[in-house]
Amino acid sequence: MRIVLVGPPGAGKGTQAAFLAQNLSIPHISTGDLFRANISQGTELGKQAKAFMDAGNLVPDEVTIGMAKDRMEAPDAENGFLLDGFPRNVSQAEALDEMLKTEGMKLDAVLDLEVPEDEVVRRIAGRRICRKDSSHVFHVEYKQPKAPGVCDVCGGELYQRDDDSEDTVRKRLEVYHSQTEPIIDYYKAQGLVVTISALGKVDEVTGRAMEALKREDDDK
Numbered sequence: 001m002r003i004v005l006v007g008p009p010g011a012g013k014g015t016q017a018a019f020l021a022q023n024l025s026i027p028h029i030s031t032g033d034l035f036r037a038n039i040s041q042g043t044e045l046g047k048q049a050k051a052f053m054d055a056g057n058l059v060p061d062e063v064t065i066g067m068a069k070d071r072m073e074a075p076d077a078e079n080g081f082l083l084d085g086f087p088r089n090v091s092q093a094e095a096l097d098e099m100l101k102t103e104g105m106k107l108d109a110v111l112d113l114e115v116p117e118d119e120v121v122r123r124i125a126g127r128r129i130c131r132k133d134s135s136h137v138f139h140v141e142y143k144q145p146k147a148p149g150v151c152d153v154c155g156g157e158l159y160q161r162d163d164d165s166e167d168t169v170r171k172r173l174e175v176y177h178s179q180t181e182p183i184i185d186y187y188k189a190q191g192l193v194v195t196i197s198a199l200g201k202v203d204e205v206t207g208r209a210m211e212a213l214k215r216e217d218d219d220k
Contacts, residue, residue: 001082002100003081003109003111004086004111004187005111010123011115012205016113020209024082026081028081029068029082032085034067048063049067061095068083072099088180112193123142128145128158128159129160132156133151138151194215
């Protein structure tokens with residue numbers, strides 16, 4: 001299957017993408033991973049992206065599209081892929097359609113993870129990260145440390161990143177609504193959108209998504 005995963009920040013896209021890709025035996029292709037791989041490998045696209053990022057500018061669509069195209073042409077993506085973070089806007093969605101059409105392919109589904117805005121703010125603004133090891137993540141409601149402000153794993157201080165403050169989260173949501181959300185209508189016009197609730201435990205959401213994708217596949 002060829003799938004695009006969309007949803008607001010805090011919807012759990014990265015977590016769900018990893019589980020879904022594993023269950024469907026297709027590669028998980030995320031924009032963040034594309035940038036990191038191209039920059040670390042020193043590819044021409046990576047150099048271009050780094051130059052824009054170092055200057056504090058957004059990476060142009062054509063650079064992101066070029067990276068995605070190269071990755072989707074890799075042998076492991078021959079039987080499908082799950083895109084996470086791409087396309088990010090309607091221009092990228094149109095470029096993806098054109099790219100796939102050239103190869104005689106098309107998307108099978110666009111999975112829209114739906115989360116109420118207040119829940120997004122609660123999820124992100126409640127995160128606390130360990131200063132010693134940023135992979136140790138806690139939450140003021142959902143995953144409280146045994147001692148307030150102290151990492152259970154290494155005893156490091158827990159803090160809230162600037163990116164996780166409520167004001168920043170709401171600004172990120174505004175960007176999502178203005179730039180990325182319009183791709184949902186774009187894909188709805190093609191009959192590709194499958195919307196599921198991203199509330200509940202991780203495995204419940206994964207089960208919901210797999211069921212919805214199976215129904216979508218059976219209907220074709």
